[in-house]
Amino acid sequence: MDHLALASGGSAAVTGDVAVLGAGMHPWGKWGRGFTEYGVAAAREALADAGLDWTRVTLVCGAQTVRGGYPGHVAGAAFARALGWQGARVSSSYAACASGAQAVNTARAHILAGMADVALVVGADAAPKGFFAPAGGERADDPDWLRFRILGATNPAYFALYARRRMAVHGDTAEDFALVKVKNAAAGAANPCARYRRAVTADEVAASPVVADPLRLLDICATSDGAAALVLSSMEFARRHTAHPVWITAVSTVTPRFPQTVLELPDFATDSAAGTDPAAGTGKDGAGTVRTGAVQAGRDHAGTVHAGTEPDRAGFRASIAAAAYEEAGAGPEDLDLAEVYDLSTALELQWYEDIGLCPPGDAARLLREGATGLGGRIPVNPSGGLASFGEAVPAQAIAQVCEAVRQLRGQAGDRQIEGARVALTANQGLFGHGSSVVVVR
Amino acid sequence: MDHLALASGGSAAVTGDVAVLGAGMHPWGKWGRGFTEYGVAAAREALADAGLDWTRVTLVCGAQTVRGGYPGHVAGAAFARALGWQGARVSSSYAACASGAQAVNTARAHILAGMADVALVVGADAAPKGFFAPAGGERADDPDWLRFRILGATNPAYFALYARRRMAVHGDTAEDFALVKVKNAAAGAANPCARYRRAVTADEVAASPVVADPLRLLDICATSDGAAALVLSSMEFARRHTAHPVWITAVSTVTPRFPQTVLELPDFATDSAAGTDPAAGTGKDGAGTVRTGAVQAGRDHAGTVHAGTEPDRAGFRASIAAAAYEEAGAGPEDLDLAEVYDLSTALELQWYEDIGLCPPGDAARLLREGATGLGGRIPVNPSGGLASFGEAVPAQAIAQVCEAVRQLRGQAGDRQIEGARVALTANQGLFGHGSSVVVVR
Amino acid sequence: MGRARTPVVAGWFTEEPERPEDFRLLGTRCADCSAVFFPREDDFCRNPACCGTRLLEVPLSPRGRVWSFTDGRYRPPAPYVSDPAREWEPYTLVAVELAAERMVVLGQAVPGITVADLAVGMEVEVVPGVLNEDDERVWTTWHWRPVGARP
Amino acid sequence: MGRARTPVVAGWFTEEPERPEDFRLLGTRCADCSAVFFPREDDFCRNPACCGTRLLEVPLSPRGRVWSFTDGRYRPPAPYVSDPAREWEPYTLVAVELAAERMVVLGQAVPGITVADLAVGMEVEVVPGVLNEDDERVWTTWHWRPVGARP
Numbered sequence A, B: 001m002d003h004l005a006l007a008s009g010g011s012a013a014v015t016g017d018v019a020v021l022g023a024g025m026h027p028w029g030k031w032g033r034g035f036t037e038y039g040v041a042a043a044r045e046a047l048a049d050a051g052l053d054w055t056r057v058t059l060v061c062g063a064q065t066v067r068g069g070y071p072g073h074v075a076g077a078a079f080a081r082a083l084g085w086q087g088a089r090v091s092s093s094y095a096a097c098a099s100g101a102q103a104v105n106t107a108r109a110h111i112l113a114g115m116a117d118v119a120l121v122v123g124a125d126a127a128p129k130g131f132f133a134p135a136g137g138e139r140a141d142d143p144d145w146l147r148f149r150i151l152g153a154t155n156p157a158y159f160a161l162y163a164r165r166r167m168a169v170h171g172d173t174a175e176d177f178a179l180v181k182v183k184n185a186a187a188g189a190a191n192p193c194a195r196y197r198r199a200v201t202a203d204e205v206a207a208s209p210v211v212a213d214p215l216r217l218l219d220i221c222a223t224s225d226g227a228a229a230l231v232l233s234s235m236e237f238a239r240r241h242t243a244h245p246v247w248i249t250a251v252s253t254v255t256p257r258f259p260q261t262v263l264e265l266p267d268f269a270t271d272s273a274a275g276t277d278p279a280a281g282t283g284k285d286g287a288g289t290v291r292t293g294a295v296q297a298g299r300d301h302a303g304t305v306h307a308g309t310e311p312d313r314a315g316f317r318a319s320i321a322a323a324a325y326e327e328a329g330a331g332p333e334d335l336d337l338a339e340v341y342d343l344s345t346a347l348e349l350q351w352y353e354d355i356g357l358c359p360p361g362d363a364a365r366l367l368r369e370g371a372t373g374l375g376g377r378i379p380v381n382p383s384g385g386l387a388s389f390g391e392a393v394p395a396q397a398i399a400q401v402c403e404a405v406r407q408l409r410g411q412a413g414d415r416q417i418e419g420a421r422v423a424l425t426a427n428q429g430l431f432g433h434g435s436s437v438v439v440v441r
Numbered sequence C, D: 001m002g003r004a005r006t007p008v009v010a011g012w013f014t015e016e017p018e019r020p021e022d023f024r025l026l027g028t029r030c031a032d033c034s035a036v037f038f039p040r041e042d043d044f045c046r047n048p049a050c051c052g053t054r055l056l057e058v059p060l061s062p063r064g065r066v067w068s069f070t071d072g073r074y075r076p077p078a079p080y081v082s083d084p085a086r087e088w089e090p091y092t093l094v095a096v097e098l099a100a101e102r103m104v105v106l107g108q109a110v111p112g113i114t115v116a117d118l119a120v121g122m123e124v125e126v127v128p129g130v131l132n133e134d135d136e137r138v139w140t141t142w143h144w145r146p147v148g149a150r151p
């Protein structure tokens, strides 16, 4: 896997594992309560699952919501206070959609450093209805504000650009995208924590209104209230405490590499690849060597366009997973399941390729074969994914790990993947954030 | 020191030190630029100070501003992008005034865990003029919003409550408070990074308008633009890289303990101490034993009031420093200097007691003796403190460490404390946050 | 008349006391551990040693002693409501220690009380008050008043 | 007339081109490493291998090829400006790959161009456009237009 090399600078060598002793969730939905209540409910469930008292926790890591005024009431402290101040260390992480995994990673670092033995990780949100929108005010220096002001470019607009690009480059179809929704809705129907718990047909997707061509309402994830929590501990503590822990063996929190050649939220443009040699990886040869490779675009008989000077895929998302694989000492062939961020149906397909389940362009084929459905060779989003949950940003990356834990423990009920031993989660957020977690038993 | 025991649950045993290889700052002021530019300037200075190239950094830890829309443009990523994406891990911490120290601690945890060898910590802000105010909107579940809506209680209002309480309980006077400003302004005049660089007289303080009785404009810190950055590394890396590193031996990030009996920002009330026994520390005996100790208030001949059921001081601030001392294996008697959060002049006095420089109530005496001035026995805020800088929230706790580093290296120019070997920083923010860092050479 | 008297926040104090002297701040008490909370907690007890979820409304003590006090000489920012066209009138803030609950509760003093009228340790009582009025509503709140001061 | 034509953001494109065909997006180029930035970087070069601080304004290529495109069928939230009283008219977004700069730049298509008029790989050019108008100003922006399409 040549993209493994991309991440070697940013990730560390394997340094140790941490145990997951407990997982808890507050069901996703629109409940009309505050995020703290959801978070406390999830935390209490995770603690009960771990069989540990709250006062045993020595570190609370919160993933922040961007809502709720004073930055998410500062999530870590809000949860620690609501559970009852007991003197534990606290931290609050923000990294857009990767916030939850960053909170997991902060807990992991403390545990591996010997600075905490039992850590509670919590993410919760109470999301508004409709498009995510920037806070009020005039901020000409804020790219997120500017993209709304100048372009009206919502999050689904970016998802749609990626979807259309896949259609042009790889020949994906709207029917492929709908099939992702059908698959994830079927899994979500078996998940008591999901917000949407009924089967969806391809006809229903096709009948839903277009939001951003080519994506329809049922191609795009909703925004939800929800919470997820994990209790993590050191190996030593876990071995004393339980016979069969589940382990986190990697958390990737790498950033992109310049030039970043894929258009990312909330940017107006990619970096320029002129003047640097992307093959060198780090841009260290950028001393004036402007390359002016012409854009070549051609259309083959199937309407597939082979366009562009840069390979679409040697990008950031692939490097996120590559760093996780490297840290875990594992590869895509080892996976029994994956939870990936299906902000749109089309993005789930992109992830198949970025986490190495198939070569670039083959994702739709993998999907059509049924390989990524429950009962398939490598189920993706057995939880039902964002399609069934809707996004509760700071909770989502933690919820991905919760699903991994339940699958690896054999507690996933009707969506259980038999004998699952290795799971990978992956997501990407605004501003160069992404994360990937590897969970094993 | 009996308060050491308070922190033992929340802090870990001594687990190792990390080196400070570089420190950098962007001068505080009102410059009218974006926070990212300040942060990059500070980061580049810190990297140059460390003699390390940016591409050598494997972890970027940002302290978030609450301004700038999409949470501070997600600070860690904003700095990593502006310095040039190179794949490093990233994190962004938010903990109100303690954000900078939390970013330091996240870097430390990664380093001690072997997950990063060279980490860059950056905090920067571009603060609005006037009172800090909550973001727009209606948020009846946000205590920070509610305190403005219902009480009009600004930050200085809380500082003033503490100041008045000290006057009543300990006999501090407005002249004592003014003397703190005089002392810190004298130090700040010798600091090229300070915003205010001229001597201030007690008469000037007394002539400045009352903002919140008993505090006057010159008793209260301003809001500023500014940035600070540190390059941290493992012991192994530091020993290869430099002959004389400075070490961080403790970072306290503990939370309060229930019941929290001192009124904190942005709260409407303390916790109730009825039903729990504060002496037990953790409230574990809280099973229905409501105690109804009567409030006793009496006034002695000097007008000093001895009031209240709880000792004012066995509180959160003291536990912050106690955890740092415990982790560092040091005590107040070991300090050569301290940087504490003088959000108001009166609060600096409070800190003298909370970090153990003197018994409760003796801070003004210590000040009047000149012990805490430059040339005194234990200089406090030799940088000039917030009085000379003004608050740039996410940068401030990092700037405190920068001052410690410069003092311990003998690079503090006219404000140099001869032979300084041990420094402590301390601060406290909203929502149960506080931090304390111990730096040694 | 006609404008609805509306609490600035719901459930924190007696909304329509039969007699003014029945006005109370309202907190909650955990049915399991008796911990009292103000502002009210309705879902989860915040005693770290308690997992209680039954929190019952309870009136707070009507009187307490001044723990500290200050005033606001400058107009606070929104969401505090004040008329920018009118000269700013300082208000007084009082932190009051309640004996039975062993807690300190913040509030504005009744209009007309200044810092010169207050001292740490002085006894005060909670009374209904008006925070601000707009075209549709009279927003009500709680105020602290020195015991014996004229209403 | 009389309302000032004002760029929605300063310095991102030619404000007053002598001829429409002189309109360009404006980026900056690092004097040390030649890296090109859009939106402009004016303080620090973002090439991680470069410490450059001299960034010079440079016009971007006026033409490129469609990398991808979409539209907005629902009204975007503020700060996008639209008249809530009028029925929402979808706009089209185009991501355009510039050959010389080897970068993709996003923008709205000229009004009237829909997704049905576009294809990945199609050549487009940058033209001046109007984002919205209010009582005081005509806010100007850049638009992408298929080469050969009627202005």
Ligand SMILES: [Zn+2]
Residues within 6 Å of the ligand: C030, C031, C032, C033, C034, C035, C045, C046, C047, C050, C051, C052
């Ligand atoms: Zn209880």
Ligand SMILES: [Zn+2]
Residues within 6 Å of the ligand: D030, D031, D032, D033, D034, D035, D045, D046, D047, D050, D051, D052
């Ligand atoms: Zn350069």
